[in-house]
Amino acid sequence: MMVKLQDICKSFGEIDILHRISLDIDKEEIVCILGPSGCGKSTLLNTIAGLINPDQGDIQTNIEKIGYVFQEDRLLSWKTVYENIRLVDHSKSAEVLNKLIEEIGLKGFENYFPNELSGGMRQRCSVARAFNYQAELLLMDEPFKSLDYFLRIKMLKQLINVWENEKSSICFVTHEIDEALLLGDRVIVLSNRPAEIVGSFKIETRQKDRKLNSETLVEIRSQIIDLLFESGNSI
């Protein structure tokens, strides 16, 4: 066990956001979280990161280093791509950092400032910063949201590589069901606000061997869509 959430409740003012969320994230496990927009996914990650105190419930963890790719990039606008990535770990050599920058697809942009990059590039810079931190638990809030299809697949593959090398745990929030199916050891589905866990799917196949059109994944996908329809479409 790396993180154990028990009966977490959180409300902002009158509005209940999280309702009795219990969730374990194991060592080296990837947990993907799907849920309707505004249901409380970012709030859940913030709670795990310790940025928000839950009103009720209990969080246990034995983790020292948490990396967080926030929903917004949260880069320092006065620092270059290179400096932003280096910020979280000054001990890395230039060689290591440049390799990381190349892998994330920002080669040639090392000395650009965030406002000179596209949204997707900023997001990748924020991902590279988190990779550089080599956390035991990596929280990612829609990290690939403004990337095109192919770049997204490439980033997913790279994330899986990083994960296999570092043996970290990952908690990954996304709106793309396929992304969750390719990545998650477990896929959690949240209801509309207040968020409750309404579904949890374990996927045993190794990430590298997964095919989206395999029977299991097609089956899980249709169940997830049903759940999201039931719980999400109250607008």
Place this chain on the structure above:
Amino acid sequence: MKDSSSTSNYIKGKKYTIISVTSLIILWQLLAMWINSPILVPLPRETAVVFYNIVSSPFFFETVFTTFMRMAIGFAITFSSAVVLGMLAGFISPIYYLLKPIVTLFKAVPTMGIILLAIIWLDSNVAPILVSFMILFPLLFQNVAHGIQNIDPKLIEMASVYKISRINKIKNIYLPSIQSHLAAGISTAIGLNVRIVIAAEVLSQPNVSIGTAFQIARANLNTAGVFAWSIIAIMLVGLFELIVRLLRKSTKALD
């Protein structure tokens, strides 16, 4: 590409500066001819002659240097105390609320009142420094404190998740944020500092000072002299801005 466009902007800026200065001098010339009284408005040419005489006189360097040092010392004291207290106030709100009434008081007292009090309390040589402090401190202090208070809390959250050390937080997040807030404040403060120190000198009359030179020129109805000293004061503002720019460049290079 970035460089060439900024160079051409720079040249364009220079071009317009030259046009505006030239038209100002032409206007001055026309006005002087129209009024036709050198005691009210001297001709540019007369002023240039007086300017040359002042600059080549044996006391010129000492006069300007003494006043320059008063300004520099006043600015350095004010700036460093504003940064230190402003940062403390930005981090610790009780300090902010303790200092705020004092700062408001400093801001509300008329400049003349401050100058007169400083002359009463202090030696005429140091009175201008106190005046400079009392006028500039509120401006710079608030710039720094607001700079800290307005830092995006999301960046601070980011820094806390990544366990960025306090020193690195100050160096990489707080100082750069204040810097952008301070940039405008510093520029205003430099111009204000030159004017205020000279105003204080005009009244406190130290033995050697630009303010005293102003006063002597006025007493002799030497309006061209007053004009010439004003031009020297404008040049001092330019000199200060240059020094601050060079200092900033060298601190950037240190990084």
